Amino acid sequence: MRISKYLLYVAILIILLTLPFYTGVYLLNVMDIILIYIAMALSWDMLLRSGQISFGVAGLFGVGGYAAVLLNLNTGMNPLICIVMGGLAAGILAWLVGIAVLQLRGMYFAIVTLALAEIFRVIIRNLPDLTGGPEGTILPSAIFAGNSARTYWLAIAVAVVSVIASELFRRTRIHFALTSIRNDEIVAKSSGIDVFKYLVFIFVITSAIQGMTGGAYAHIYGFVSPEGSFSVDFTLLPIAMALLGGMHSTWGPVVGAVVLGVISEFLKLQIPYGHLLVYGLIIVITILFFPQGILGTIGQRLKNRRLRGSP
Amino acid sequence: MPNLSWCWTHRPIVNLLSKLKQRTYQIAIISVILAIILGFWKPHVLVEGIQRACLYAVIALPMALILGIVGIINLAHGEYMMLGAYFAYFLNVYTGMDPLLAIFPALLAFFLIGIVSYKAIIKYVLDAPELNQLLLTFGLAMVIEQLANLFWTSRPIKLPLKYVSASATIGSFTFGTYEFAYIAAAIIVLAGLLLFLKRTSTGQAALAVGQNPRGAKLVGIHVDRTYLFIFSLSIALVGAIGAIFMTRHSIFPLVGAPFTMKSFCLIAMAGIGNLMEILWCSLILGLAENFVLSFRGYAGWADILFFALIVLVIMVRSHQRQVK
């Protein structure tokens, strides 16, 4: 059973990797966005597993984008390294915010993260010499000179990193720690878990992934701006995707990202202005009716059928 | 063995009471000192700061009501205010009603909207973990914002009202007088809420529910009806405040969002359940913001002051909690 599962994964991976050889630029661009959102939805979910919500995904995303672009412009470093540096910058910021704020959790933490995107946007807008101010900064050329195959493989790399991170979080002791903290912090503490340290750690790692993703996005599209890079899209969509697909899992956010990514392409063509509304509605509807998302509900139905089947 | 425990129980209680009193007084004293300093140094900042502070306070108070009694945080709070503002605008456009008068229909309309919101949506997450409440109200906020964007576009609109630019002069110092409406509103709402909560039976029942829902139920208080009433009251107030806000500011779909965050910041500073302290904390925030705004080059930084404040508050609180 396990071997065939791995073979399936390998087959899918091969198909994905060789996509540029038999599809056109449009599909590759759509895939780029979906892969980016996979990374974002996964990283948001990883923090959710500890019981904390971050509404600041867009903030860390934008910071990573700016860091990656500015570093490249000012030092000429290889864009790939700059993207990783973008992740590092976001991670460091998350560490600073985390150690200040994660002693009080729940809604205090959530609302602080809600303000993050706005804060970073204001700071960047007010340092025009460094950041290009309200109009943003343009890169002389997108990464790989806009070669869509290479760009696509970059996006795959980013998504793969987040999938690996998510699986690591599920298979190592981190999974036990997260589940325990989420369930009951006092019991977790009494089991020897240093709750604060774990929460800061998870916040930093997931923020670093979001920053790295932001860096990749910035280099793929070749520009950053206070409005564009910190757009509420980058917070709203990952949340809707993770909730829709099924939280607390690796494949849930992936499924959610694919489904919503495809839908959003259609929506953008049909309703140019209202598509964000759909994501908000998805969040409201899933919380009210399907808190476990697509995968969770399917999993529950299968479990019920199995239980009913056994005498 | 003689039982000396009673004297240990008494002294610390007395100590703690005076400590509590001190904290309220501490915040009040800080804000008054700031006010006096500013009064001499930059009187504009003082007057405008107080006016702004009262605007923040009057928006934060309804959110504090929901948080303290119903126990959930309404991330869509600012969006209801935005809806109130648009309500007053369209009422003016179609009937010519003055927005200040629109407060009264707004109170009614938004009370009904609150009832609908509660019954259709909020009720279902009251028992759910806090995460679900946060996500749900976040989604709700997004939906309201986007609907507003869809119907009314993001173009800012404003009503040209003559009384809004009224001003007075004291000595060489001129200031706008219309904004004192905010101060009036803050005092009315605060006093009204305090009187309601402490003097009326409905209000006292609400306080009981806020402190101990199960106990309140045992005593025969209808908990769900209390939640419904308080939630709808809060939405009604925010909607009405939106009408007042409309008179002085240009409105657009995203206008309410920053107020959600700032209201929460104030509630965090004041402590959940302390309505009076919200006024003092708003004073600190309002004065500080206006102070930063008065420096030409740094105006843009005023917007993140509340963020610095809330981080500070959280750090101090968690340190206190650790020591305790």
Added chain:
Amino acid sequence: MIVLKTENVTRYFGGLMALNRVNMEFRQGEILGIIGPNGAGKTTFINVVAGIYLPTEGKIFFNDQDISGLPAHKRCRLGIGRTFQLVRPLPGLSLLENIMVGSLFGKGLGQREARKKAEELCEFLGLPDITRDISRMTALEIKKMEIAHAMATQPKLLFLDEVMAGLNNDETTQMINLVRKICSRGITIGIVEHVMRVIRELTNRVVVLDWGEIIAEGPYGEVSNDPRVVAAYLGEEN
């Protein structure tokens, strides 16, 4: 040898004094009973010793080390374990994995060793079916799982907080033998109970709390006849 000593431990919650100058000693290898009417502060005492709350006044010494300011997870790693009255098993994790949380973090074992330790504890406590679905366990099994979880952190001092509640006579006998088995491993035990039979059969000494204070101490026979203790419990019935 004194495993744990509390010196004048006092704990306030706002204006309410939950613990008042509590001085307790736990001797190596003993089973110390902690009894008292509801609200006397028994669970608060465990919470203060385990580090969930810091004492407002007073000190706590564990093996002669002052742990009064240590956070809960560090105290767990030093060797203080406890069970919880209200057990909420981790969803999505199996019975074995629930117990593994204790061995993974209480002593920092690797996953394989942690799993082995958890399996060994299951056998020791009489939980043979480790593939059990958590949602279908009996009350006794859940309590055993909770004890296994606490023991997985390899405590030197273990607090059992009302583990006998809700068990019938046979199950109580089983549990009493289990506790004796645990003690025979060299673990010092503090047992909080309302079921007096358990206290009578298991403990060497008993401490009685009322309104956060110790009102009596000694072997069960003495303490149960002490008029102050009787008054405290009778007062509760009023």
